[in-house]
Amino acid sequence: MKIYKFFLLVILSMHFNFSTAFADPSSSGYDNDATKPVNVDYKRGYDEISNGNYQLAIKYLLKAAKTSPDNPDVYNLLGFSHRKLDKVEEAFKYYNRALKLNPRHQGANEYIGELYLRTNNLKKSEEHLEVLDDVCLFGCDEYDDLKDAIEKYKKSM
Helix, strand or coil, X not given: CHHHHHHHHHHHHHHCCHHHHCCXXXXXXXXXXXXXXXCHHHXXXXXXXXXXXXXXXXXXXXXXXXXXXXXXXXXXXXXXXXXXXXXXXXXHHHHHHHHHHCCCCHHHHHHHHHHHHHCXXXXXXXXXXXXXHHHCXXXXXXXXXXXXXXXXXXXXX
């Protein structure tokens, strides 16, 4: 399947600018125009996640969601923070919101897939792995991480 994707990419690159075909794979696809100001609350929330302060991150990210309601990255990080605090239902709510805004969001697909494993729903987790397989033409960390988590889950059964 990966060979097919390679040839598809070569064909597409003949029609599109190479910079578009080889965009940053960590991008969610959200409009990340460098000329726009960074949402300060989003940045603070991200920083608090990096420090393991998930409750404080949620506070900032909820503010960011009010000012940037169409940014799937905000909802992905809200889902992540809630998952880390064992608030499963809230995590699902925010991941699903991120995926509604961008069904191909790499982070949200990985994290919701991991959350499905936590709730013993292997089938749904594998569905998100399939999405990542389609999104990540030459592979990506999100695909690899979810695939590893699924393999570990299956071994523990």
